[in-house]
Amino acid sequence: MAHRIGFHFHPGSSPLHRWDARCKFFAMMALTIGLFKMQFAGLTLFTLVMVLGFAASRLPLKPFLRDCRTWAYLLSAIFLLQALFHPSADHVWTSSIPLTWTGLELATLTCWRLLLVLCFATLFTFTTRPKDLQDAITWLLGPIPFIPARRVALMVSLMLRFLPLIMDQADEVRMAMKSRLGTERKNPLRKIKGMALPIFRKSLARADELALALSARGYREDLPLQLPPVPGKHLLPTLALALLVLCSTPLVTEAIAGKLPPWF
């Protein structure tokens, strides 16, 4: 659909679009692992990096923010669970309300990290051609024995290809429900059931068709991968980003700055 940004590739000529998919993939892995180790300072720094990345890739902000609304529900639920059920004693109000300062801090950190991971994933899929990603995964997994690299790569690229379609399908079902006043239902379980059944049915049918279409077009896994060597200048930003991630994790920052408060 024309109005969705999340997990769609958009052709472009920005530096991020031109960055070799293998290097970008490594950078993305380093980022994802690093983000889960970072505290407030690191997350602030990488929020800035994310903003720069968005600007460099010319990702349209308005549709992106619209997509974010869907994530907001999930993140809100995670925030509430973390904030309310953390077993600490520093209550914000009284002990009868299970909201603690530690819980709030942890919930903020978790949601911030998840949001950044989602933003970087959007940026990655926005600037990486699915075929390039597929080749990058095949190249990466190729040397590992007993792993069907091409099949795994195909599955990843198909997942990325079909996720937006499933989301579009969900939109279509939501509209069909709304037109029959299904959104007026008070019971959330009935609402979920109404949404889930048609989406699952369509997704499974589509998966069947896809398997048949792949066979019909002679899909095979034994084709050799033809990729040029990784250009040196593409490695530099990957190394720089990996270094930045490493320096932003508490282990390194603590080592450099000595003893620091735990929230840093």
Added chain:
Amino acid sequence: MIRLENLQYKYADGTTALKSIHLEIQKGEFLLICGPNGSGKTTLIRHLNGLLLPSSGRVVVDGVDTATNAKHALKRVGMVFQDADSQIIGETVWEDVAFGPENMGLDSTEIQERVDHALDLVGLQALAQKSCHLLSGGEKRRVAIAGVLAMQPAILVFDEPFANLDYLGVTQVLQQIVRLHAMGHTIVMTTHDVEKVVAHVDTIAIVHGGELKTVGFPEKIIPQLSQYGIRPPCFSLFGEKTVSWLTE
């Protein structure tokens, strides 16, 4: 009954899907909106019941602006989607047709009556307890129509109702639509396949590139179809009189 005033719709990425559309749909009218794929037909009709709200301009249903009261439009305008599988929510035919009336908060006797009546109208009473996923394409489309009819809207909107249907399926669905029009419903239908329905419509509107190019009686519009990338009906190509798909 429905008035579109200077309707504009833009997707969030800035693509203009509809440009300055003015259109009036009268009570009891059978309006065919045709245009090639991607011309904006579906986006246009989704404004009629408030599923989409205009970026500028307004859509007025029975004097009520959809932007101020979308629920009113949802009750007055029933929509049958192009893909029946997206619309079918219930496990059985009966359960699915009852979905709309249940959402309207009706009591069980009223729901039963409405579902039975809707199933009678589309000739699916015998399949009431059948699983929806076991139905044929034409039957699914008729379940979708029954699901909308059970909500008793005054206006029925059909989005490409003949897509992916065989000849029998097309005639069955067309028969239902023509009968509903004869019963007094206002019908709005989108299609790029004009031939199947043109014999029964009162007015044709051509949408092309998000613009409403022309509206008028079929005899006036049919000669213009090909210039907008829509295949004219066979009978017009051979210079013959209008032929209905329901005539054996």
